[in-house]
Amino acid sequence: MAIKGHDRETVQLSNATKILTSLAAGAIAGALAKTTIAPLDRTKINFQIGKQPYSTRKALKFLKQTYKQEGFIALWRGNSATMARIIPYAAIQFTAHEEWKKVLGVDGLKGKESPKKLFLAGSLAGVTSQSLTYPLDLARARMAVTKKMEYATLREVFSKVYEKEGLRAFYKGYVSTISGVIPYAGVSFFTYDTLKHLYKDKLEEKYSGFYPLFSLFSGACAGMLGQSSSYPFDIIRRRMQTDTQGKYPTIMATILYMHRTEGLWRALYKGLSMNWIKGPIAVGISYATYDNTKDSLRNLFIEKQNKKLSVERSV
Template identity: 60%
Template sequence: MMANNKKNQSNNTILVIHSLISGAVAGALAKSTIAPLDRTKINFQISNAPYSAKAAFKFLSDTYTNNGFFSLWRGNTATMTRIIPYAAIQFTAFEQWRKVLQVDSLTTKNNGSRKFFSGSLAGVTSQTLTYPLDLARARMAVTTKNEYKSLGDVFKKTYHEEGLKGFYRGYVPTILGIIPYAGTSFFTYGTLKSFVKDKHGYENTFVNLASGAVAGMAGQSSSYPLDIIRRKMQTSIITGNYYINLRKTIWIIYKSEGIIQGFFKGLSMNWIKGPIATGISFATYDFVSNTLKSV
């Protein structure tokens, strides 16, 4: 009995290590790929300027012309500092929450809600532990080096100007958004992958990419207004707007920009970058994880 317990603990430790490594690689690759699009989206989310594909292209073009090619990846160091632990924790937490909720002990027809909650809880876990890094990334994405020279400078000025609570500005809408986003993403990805495997008897990187892309679009669409709200709250000290709490922020956005322009600005950009990032993330995670298991 003790031998079996030790073996199970050892197997779980190996699973955790594999998940941490696979998640870190998946997150880093996915976010680096879409970093310029992410920076563009955040810029429009926090401003009152109307979004269009032409305006987005102009922002990218002007950024490149005025600040050089690598300025398109400004804030990506902060993104990597956050996304590597975030993705590592999220995928690992998902595997562990699946065990806690006994997802695999149920039939496919009966485990849908538990899959969703496993993904939601994984998202909440990882987001809570890495939130200050997300805030720093957002602030670097919408500023120049004159305002924040480095990631360390963001933390220093945030603490000096806002105190410790400044690092969690926008946390509530973030958590409210991550519940449907992560839950929907993990549920959709797992369901589509299982469907293809059961129906056609195979699984490969292309299937995982396609399943991840659909999962990304579904997840982004389910939580996008809350993403707008959190970005405005995170960067309020930069824009000078009075976004002090969730209710106040929602009211200001509605009054100044309306429902569609205010809460869904840049969603079409997310329908491009979201599926790309999520598809790469899930496919990379499975690829690296399977590779590590075979070593």
């Protein structure tokens, strides 16, 4: 018995099974998406925290220099910290999104009639997952912008940050992060769900075999819109997360410093063009992988239940 992503509400599975499959699918989706774009992510962070103006040529030069000086694997430096964060983050975010939609009453087709609640469900999912995994995000950012000799392992990041900067340092940039997560997660989940409803209403009968590709396309659109709506907050949080010299103690101090040294609007949108490349790729892969992996896992549970019932009936 096969289930399509948009028909999964009709399948009778226990809530525990749904949560378990959502957690597993979210973890797989997050890991695959972030590993795919890790070199681009490292490049973006490097320009976000520095004064050097961004350009595609300079971004390619950074990738080339990193490869020559530190080797191919260095392009994925910090990815272990990314995995330590993204696996629980994505698992929590996707699962929280489904649970928040249930709480708000938009977990079925009613969602298309409640755009505000769909946006709210996405925002709350983002806030939930970001709050629970924020120290791992800070550690990943520190590893991405430093040499291996400074932070060799994820454990070393935590120990050094705690010794030198104290416990509060693990939540540097938290307010700006949450300020960015609310529009980002809200817009991206809302866009994805809206396009899925469009597929069911208008395209399902004619293009039923194209759902995986459509979910990839929908995720890419969601990623581009979500990233664009929240990018300045991403710049601010990266500056604050990687600050070890006290230059960015607060959001306002960060904004004023960027305004004085780089020009505010140029600094706030530095690297956005790269985000328009990596963001849609990452989110498209993430959403498509999540939907299709979750449906496959739930199919396995249903097939197992059907076999069990067949055996019981034949006895």
